[in-house]
Amino acid sequence: MSTEQEHIISALGSVPTIDPATEIERRVAFLVAYARSVPGVRGFVLGISGGQDSSLAGRIGQLAAERLRAEGSDARFVAVRLPYREQHDEDDARLALEFIAPDESMTVAIGAAVDEITDAVSAGSGERVTDFTKGNVKARMRMVAQYTVAGDRGLLVIGTDHAAEAVTGFYTKHGDGAADVLPLSGLTKGQGAAMLAHLGAPDRLWTKIPTADLLDDDPGQSDEQSLGVSYTEIDAYLQGNAVDSAVAENLERRYTATEHKRRMPVTPDDTWWMGEKEVR
């Protein structure tokens, strides 16, 4: 294994193999302990898309809320459907909600808000907002909706970031990348699928092709299509296995280019961005 691969694996906290039951318990216990430590917190909120990551993080959030209630707190897990117009895989979102069995679910339509802000920026700048950037606005609007629910109800926002996403920075900065707690941190995509299977989720939720579902022009575009590398390859890299050199180069280039997303905003005192010149 190269030192770069070793460094990335260690920075993201990936391990080659997991025991799904142990990892589920560890992550539920983390949410419970963290919520207990914050005075006034009354549970969790998460957007549910119908994809693998929010199905897993949602079920873990629900289990944590139930455990907190068993201890006498009034904690709840709130699931939020956040469609931009009509969602092409609406059936999967319903299936995910059925599996998660949240204490409460609600739907917040983000279409009008996304169109309003992109139209206003277009009018102000005189340039059309690209479909790519509008996709990131959708992810950021979902963040705004979740924090609005969290603010009024005293909830923590769950994020779905995990190692197979963090390594490429394949999320929107301050969009789906913004959250209070990250129960899936360090996991590969395959480990997440194994945990969902262990939780008894319908196969569809963990065999489904992952999609960001952000583009008007290509709503179901798969993550693998966008990245030019498969999750099987990403997972292999994170598990310390040998991968094709083109795959390693792709991942390491993306990891370096997206370092800013895994950090706090850069200040004059920061040196991490100076690469090898970094002062320790």
Ligand SMILES: Nc1ncnc2c1ncn2[C@@H]1O[C@H](COP(=O)(O)OP(=O)(O)OC[C@H]2O[C@@H]([n+]3cccc(C(=O)O)c3)[C@H](O)[C@@H]2O)[C@@H](O)[C@H]1O
């Ligand atoms: N070196 C640097 N230091 C500090 N800040 C830097 C920077 N480079 C860019 N930036 C800032 O970051 C911004 C770009 O980051 P960002 O806005 O995130 O945009 P960007 O990384 O260009 O795009 C997000 C990518 O994540 C994918 N995504 C998003 C959401 C969900 C999912 C999913 O799988 O569900 C996937 C999406 O399809 C797209 O490929 C720039 O506009 C700039 O403000």
Ligand SMILES: Nc1ncnc2c1ncn2[C@@H]1O[C@H](COP(=O)(O)OP(=O)(O)OP(=O)(O)O)[C@@H](O)[C@H]1O
């Ligand atoms: N239509 C949506 N409704 C509600 N939340 C959404 C929607 N689309 C995205 N999100 C939120 O943004 C997060 C990031 O999306 P991402 O595609 O990475 O995860 P996913 O859809 O749960 O799983 P997968 O990666 O397998 O598609 C989701 O986990 C979810 O919390």
Ligand SMILES: [Mg+2]
């Ligand atoms: Mg998705």
